[in-house]
Amino acid sequence: MSIRTPLARVRGLGTAKDGTHHWWVQRVTSIMLVPLVLWFIVSLLSVSHADYETFRHWLGNPIRAGLMVALLATTFYHASLGMQVIYEDYVRPEGAKFVALLVTQVLLFLLGAVSIVAVLKVALAA
């Protein structure tokens, strides 16, 4: 039996029943990002000053291109989950929170899509 009043439940201020999924995918993406980010940082040390041909050759390796795509997809998903929690904690009123969340998630999705296509274009042209 719930101790919430029926009115409070109808107003929708309770659990949405998917908190565990949100928490879990945040952890799964974190665990994936540990090795991916370490790889990315070490890679940047070698390609940060590379000229175009060197960079294109570097990204032309399918394993590196694949890791870049995985890094980007995981990063933007992780970022979306993280920004959601920040907005839920700090942004009021409800309408502002909703708009901020929607705009951020759409932008992150687009940035992820564009950056992945960019990586593929360089990788496949090499």
Place this chain on the structure above:
Amino acid sequence: MSAKQRPLSPFMIGPYYKPQMTSILSITHRATGAGLVVGTLFLVYWLVSAARGPGFYEQAQTVLGSILGQLLLFLWTWALLYHLANGIRHLFWDAGYGFALQDAAKSGWAVVWSSIILTLLCWLIAAP
């Protein structure tokens, strides 16, 4: 206390709690996370420039190599390493380890120093 008056997050900020090392590191984790989201714009700009061709790539390298670009990249490096190190600290907590106060303080300082030292190390190795 009525439901309307219950304290809402961020109640950690304000007169209710004295700032502590652990709480400062916690809010820094969020701040670096949000900062890194903004930082992804640089990454996307760099990759899209590379996809548009050699001219755009060289231009992006020049922009990112400017004083302002390098300063932002330096801050981005630290934010990334801090968020990475503190993220690992969080994963240990999720697995049930390191909750004792002195352990949380020790791992906190380890995060602070490792993020600073690794940032400097990265910039020494990739010196412009």
